[in-house]
Structure formats: C-alpha cells, structure tokens
Amino acid sequence: MEQVAIEEGSPEQTSIRVRLEESxxxxxxxxxxxxxxxxxxxxxxxxxxxxxxFLEIVEGGVQGA
Numbered sequence: 336m337e338q339v340a341i342e343e344g345s346p347e348q349t350s351i352r353v354r355l356e357e358s359x360x361x362x363x364x365x366x367x368x369x370x371x372x373x374x375x376x377x378x379x380x381x382x383x384x385x386x387x388x389f390l391e392i393v394e395g396g397v398q399g400a
Contacts, residue, residue: 340352
C-alpha cells in the first residue's frame with residue numbers, strides 16, 4: 336500500500352514522504368519529479384520496526400470495522 340504525505344515548508348521547498356511496498360516504485364516517483372523539473376535535495380530511507388507494523392495493522396483493523 337503506497338502512501339504519500341506532502342508538507343510545504345515554504346514556497347521554495349516542499350517535503351514529500353512516500354511509503355512504498357516495492358522499491359521499483361521509487362524510480363517511478365523520481366522520474367515523475369524529474370519530468371516536472373523538481374530538484375531533489377536528499378532522499379532518506381526509514382525501516383519499519385515491529386511496533387510501527389503492529390500499530391498499522393491494529394489501526395487498519397479498526398478503520399476497516
């Protein structure tokens with residue numbers, strides 16, 4: 336399940352947080368940004384931990400009920 340969060344810090348800088356199930360999708364996202372002449376200043380990778388995965392499962396169960 337891909338997720339996107341966009342945060343505009345200023346008119347010149349916008350942060351995009353993307354959750355990807357497959358790493359190949361990252362290349363598609365980068366391609367889209369480059370085709371729109373966006374400047375990518377940095378890319379950070381965050382690994383899931385068991386607590387986060389558990390909370391997402393529980394929250395998804397509550398929302399789906």
